Amino acid sequence: MLFGRLDFSRSTVLCLVIMKLYILGTGTAIPRIERGSSAYLVTTPGVNVLIDVGPAVVRRLLERGYEVDDVDVLVLTHFHVDHTADLSTFFFACNYGNVTRTKPLTIIGGRGIAGFYRGLQAIYPWVRPKQYGLTVRRLVNNSMKFGGVTITAVPVNHNPESIAVRLDGKRSITFSGDTGHSPNLTRLADRTNVLVAECSFPERKAKGHLNFAALDKIVQKARPKQVVLTHLYPDWDDYRGVLHAPYLLGEDGMEITL
Ligand SMILES: [Zn+2]
Numbered sequence: 001m002l003f004g005r006l007d008f009s010r011s012t013v014l015c016l017v018i019m020k021l022y023i024l025g026t027g028t029a030i031p032r033i034e035r036g037s038s039a040y041l042v043t044t045p046g047v048n049v050l051i052d053v054g055p056a057v058v059r060r061l062l063e064r065g066y067e068v069d070d071v072d073v074l075v076l077t078h079f080h081v082d083h084t085a086d087l088s089t090f091f092f093a094c095n096y097g098n099v100t101r102t103k104p105l106t107i108i109g110g111r112g113i114a115g116f117y118r119g120l121q122a123i124y125p126w127v128r129p130k131q132y133g134l135t136v137r138r139l140v141n142n143s144m145k146f147g148g149v150t151i152t153a154v155p156v157n158h159n160p161e162s163i164a165v166r167l168d169g170k171r172s173i174t175f176s177g178d179t180g181h182s183p184n185l186t187r188l189a190d191r192t193n194v195l196v197a198e199c200s201f202p203e204r205k206a207k208g209h210l211n212f213a214a215l216d217k218i219v220q221k222a223r224p225k226q227v228v229l230t231h232l233y234p235d236w237d238d239y240r241g242v243l244h245a246p247y248l249l250g251e252d253g254m255e256i257t258l
């Protein structure tokens, strides 16, 4: 029987799955049962990247079957609490979790990332790595390569340190971070496979954030194949419109295989 001879080993499966995107949270600073703070895990055969680590994101990783030790690179799109509050939990678990971390970890952020990390250490000395190498890197208008994936970051319009990031392997995923209208984001997201875009409000205008019409202008130029809306304020609860392709309203727990 042909099927009996096929070997679906872990490595075979890994070769078939090029990139997997886990939407860990689609919410904001407003505490909600339905939406955790915005965060995303991208797994690839060569490297696993966590984008943002707001409140309860470390626990959200567990729900998807991952631990802090599975993350090789952590990207902070900016320093607002809803994107960074669980960083101390993350570091603490690396030292005192199920496994004491020994493999290297890289943290990437925009302007001021080194000072941000030093500040965290000053408050929580226990976050200092016990048994692993930690690299803290500022990445703005530049790229770094990790295990077959190139990470590129550009500044966007939200906080002085805010960045949007694009991961390019055999496929690509672009994350807007929090931002208002941004030509940099439009260029970064050009023809990307998936754009995970903040779309805080369906209609309301707010400085440093996008509503649907503002995001659509970016999408019309960048032409991503798929757009996942995230960083969703409660305004979306009352939204009665219909979203057409390439748009998808983000939900916590969503998984996209590329
Ligand atoms: Zn935010």
Ligand SMILES: [Zn+2]
Pocket (backbone or CB within 6 Å): 078, 080, 158, 178
């Ligand atoms: Zn923010």
